[in-house]
Amino acid sequence: MATATTWVPSTPPNSDFSLANLPLGIITTRSDPTPRPATAIGMHALDLKLLSSRLDLPSLLPSIPSLSSTLSQPTLNAFAQLGRPAHRAFREFLQDLLSTETTRPELLRDDAALREEVLVHRTKVMMELPMEVGDYTDFYAGEHHARAVGVMFRGAENALQPNYKHLPVGYHGRASSVVVSGTGVHRPVGQILVDGVVVTAASRKMDFELELGCFVGRGSEMGKGVGVDEAEEWVFGYVLLNDWSARDVQAWEYVPLGPFNGKNFATTVSGWVVLADALEPYRAEGIENGTELQGYLKEGRRENMFDISLEVELTTAEGDSTIISRTSSKNLLWSFPQMIAHHTLGGCPMRAGDLLGSGTISGPRGAGDQGSLLEMTDNGKKEVLLAGMDARRFLKDGDTITLRGHCGPDGARVGFGDCRGRIYSAAGVSR
Amino acid sequence: MATATTWVPSTPPNSDFSLANLPLGIITTRSDPTPRPATAIGMHALDLKLLSSRLDLPSLLPSIPSLSSTLSQPTLNAFAQLGRPAHRAFREFLQDLLSTETTRPELLRDDAALREEVLVHRTKVMMELPMEVGDYTDFYAGEHHARAVGVMFRGAENALQPNYKHLPVGYHGRASSVVVSGTGVHRPVGQILVDGVVVTAASRKMDFELELGCFVGRGSEMGKGVGVDEAEEWVFGYVLLNDWSARDVQAWEYVPLGPFNGKNFATTVSGWVVLADALEPYRAEGIENGTELQGYLKEGRRENMFDISLEVELTTAEGDSTIISRTSSKNLLWSFPQMIAHHTLGGCPMRAGDLLGSGTISGPRGAGDQGSLLEMTDNGKKEVLLAGMDARRFLKDGDTITLRGHCGPDGARVGFGDCRGRIYSAAGVSR
Incomplete structure (x- = not known):
């Protein structure tokens, strides 16, 4: 996947947030001040809470049972507890979803209305502490x-x-x-x-x-x-x-x-x-x-x-x-x-x-x-x-x-x- | 209040938990494994979650607005955040409630059914960590x-x-x-x-x-x-x-x-x-x-x-x-x-x-x-x-x-x- 490119616009080659990365964070926006998980792709943030409310994740990722509920939390703690295999499967799903050569273009790439909704330019995004720190x-x-x-x-x-x-x-x-x-x-x-x-x-x-x-x-x-x-x-x-x-x-x-x-x-x-x-x-x-x-x-x-x-x-x-x-x-x-x-x-x-x-x-x-x-x-x-x-x-x-x-x-x-x-x-x- | 005595039975003179004390803790019991706040009086624990569901605390203690909700939590963190004046008022209320000379005998002292319900012998009580420790x-x-x-x-x-x-x-x-x-x-x-x-x-x-x-x-x-x-x-x-x-x-x-x-x-x-x-x-x-x-x-x-x-x-x-x-x-x-x-x-x-x-x-x-x-x-x-x-x-x-x-x-x-x-x-x- 590391050399694949994304269809998401505004992803310059020197971006830290290429398709090979897809880090997770907690964002808020002016239009929705609720802290929620997102991933970064180039100059955009993909709102994962919103995405999970629009896609049928239980069917798409049946190996991660409570994925959607972890993506509606205000920190990444619940998602983190799903374990490395779940993180891996979810990251691979996102890599496919955002790839130019996605196997599921209908899910997001070719759905202009949904794209508009879930992709936010990062200049409009505020970051919160990604996890509630125990120790x-x-x-x-x-x-x-x-x-x-x-x-x-x-x-x-x-x-x-x-x-x-x-x-x-x-x-x-x-x-x-x-x-x-x-x-x-x-x-x-x-x-x-x-x-x-x-x-x-x-x-x-x-x-x-x-x-x-x-x-x-x-x-x-x-x-x-x-x-x-x-x-x-x-x-x-x-x-x-x-x-x-x-x-x-x-x-x-x-x-x-x-x-x-x-x-x-x-x-x-x-x-x-x-x-x-x-x-x-x-x-x-x-x-x-x-x-x-x-x-x-x-x-x-x-x-x-x-x-x-x-x-x-x-x-x-x-x-x-x-x-x-x-x-x-x-x-x-x-x-x-x-x-x-x-x-x-x-x-x-x-x-x-x-x-x-x-x-x-x-x-x-x-x-x-x-x-x-x-x-x-x-x-x-x-x-x-x-x-x-x-x-x-x-x-x-x-x-x-x-x-x-x-x-x-x-x-x-x-x-x-x-x-x-x-x-x-x-x-x-x-x- | 320090020399007042309690009507609660099994309160020996050398008990750490006299009427002058009334510490707070989080208890569970076999019949109810939900962690919940309680106070200790002699050999008994008084279940404060149950008590607050039976008494009209908003009327009895109008100076502590969200008292009842803090008493239904699994830790004392929410109660602690009410502040010293609220802790003082609530402790004084409990001291009066449990005193032989209570001004409100009808609330608990003279209500045998409620007494039976909310007072648990401490041998039947398990203690939990009282607070969620931040640092x-x-x-x-x-x-x-x-x-x-x-x-x-x-x-x-x-x-x-x-x-x-x-x-x-x-x-x-x-x-x-x-x-x-x-x-x-x-x-x-x-x-x-x-x-x-x-x-x-x-x-x-x-x-x-x-x-x-x-x-x-x-x-x-x-x-x-x-x-x-x-x-x-x-x-x-x-x-x-x-x-x-x-x-x-x-x-x-x-x-x-x-x-x-x-x-x-x-x-x-x-x-x-x-x-x-x-x-x-x-x-x-x-x-x-x-x-x-x-x-x-x-x-x-x-x-x-x-x-x-x-x-x-x-x-x-x-x-x-x-x-x-x-x-x-x-x-x-x-x-x-x-x-x-x-x-x-x-x-x-x-x-x-x-x-x-x-x-x-x-x-x-x-x-x-x-x-x-x-x-x-x-x-x-x-x-x-x-x-x-x-x-x-x-x-x-x-x-x-x-x-x-x-x-x-x-x-x-x-x-x-x-x-x-x-x-x-x-x-x-x-x-």
Whole structure:
């Protein structure tokens, strides 16, 4: 299917949303403010709730019994719980439906009235958070990032902690502040140390983190681990994720229990969930781990990462945009199946809608391929040059960070669209 | 009302559930497996869903418009969102209804048929998790515990980290593994170091943690902090909380991002939520903090803790029970309003159903008043003696830990009932 073309107009070759992708998201429109599932195809969104009310899905897809009811929900949680085989069958159905060579032209391609009804130009669409997030866990699998930050704070000798190559280090994040791309982010107020004195002030070291996010689609039983080779079946799909970080708040608070207010003020995810199957053709090997792994982390396949081309764009309040980083999502030491196997090893239950972050992804070069300003500016010691004669050590109010990522050739790209957030000044709090 | 007596039979003077308490919980019964709200009075549960279907609550309590619909929900989240004034009015209504001197005897006291219907002996009642937990955050406000553990791992000089007295240190816990009292807990399998070698095995250092839990009843806006003196209005009520801990798993994994699998396998809460108002008469001063606090943490009132008598009972598989610790919940450095003010300082939003843990509560003596085996046994170096010629360094399979807590005199006790969990052997995981 990857080279097939679509009959849907306004699908330029460089669109992230080719027929080879068909990600799912939750949309609203001015004419219908009810949040509902949709897929993206080129410059259009296909309203799946409306489509399922017009087509006889139980007859067309008898292998997915409650499909229509999951497509009328305000989140993708119910659809995700249908399981990987159902996601696959539904995506293949949509690929056929939207293909120029569709086997069922009468269903949509040749029905002008229905086309008009269910295809909405994406400029008229607002995105909502695609899933109700149960728990959000952020891992730390970007070894180049972990090493660079370790050198910065503990010196080259102790850059990586002794556990780093033995287990996917992670921590529990905050689910209530996960927001969809486009949501504004207030610079957090926090306790910070200024010349050794504790003050409460707006963060002066506001940063982004370039991550890949993974939505869990299936629950697991409490007390029972998920094996690493079956963990793929727990993956619903992927998003880009920006784990905004206030480095000065984090530095003062994080010992001994880890990051808290330095991270929990906002985490942005892209609105379209790229289904796990869409990324399968883009598997790649990750960072070599020279350590003998524990059995529960040993994967049957070597190509356990995806080679997604990632970029970070910084746009100033004046509107000048600069790509400040380019790298690949294969720069990870641990795969999502390894994270899931580790997360559940002790019996911690997964739920559909749980969100896993990869940790900050930086490339191996250490220049032009880093996933945070912390690394690019050596914790604010030097500047990153921007277009428009501007420069940054950390983010300014009015700055917008946009993460993008895609695989595949023009005409068959599998991409994420934007993961975007603009920084607003610290909110006034009467205290 | 605190000295009034109830007409409900089987309410012994030493009951945690006097008329001065009236906590809320979610019950099921064999005859009706629908989870629904109830209050506890002595040895009985009063089915509030049934009661609200029999009484004309809109007329009796016109100040709480949607009360009846919140009482037909399977969790207390909707009721909690009614706000403190509504909780107060409803509790006072119940106190009058159940009092010997009730002003409305015809409503329930003198209606034998209705009494028979809505009052269920608690031996016939199963408890469910009282709230759907959004996020679970565990603080570390038990200074005696933090100090003892700090001495153990970093020496007396560096026992408390530099930030400890400036802010309520906390970390994000796992919401999916919060369970109600009575739920069995599997000993977790995890990565541990044995003689310097990494192995994957059942934890050998299984521990409990004695904590007070606080359920948030009100949401807050993202980007906007909650002031410390208004934070009381965000509190729905309190539970006892056992933050089960696998010390060997935790020791290996926790650097640099904090506890993960060592904690996320289970957290047990007591089933009856003691409403914030019921604890008001038992305010006390906490641990003196000699540090000049940041403005957002300065409370108007000095008595910002509760003096709840706490105890920990260990029952062996053979059925021998020993009280291994007794202390008070006033042994905290930070109050829940301070935790809420800190948690939201950077704009992290609260949601009704969020759960906050106090951190392990240990007394100042360091003997007989400690909130974990880690402290009692100096990390397994010595034994705690039990009834039945037995002893423990850490928990064995088959052991049951029961936390209890109450305030007030006999006849007007405000208590929590049991917060109980039994350890089962590590679940077999096919890998």
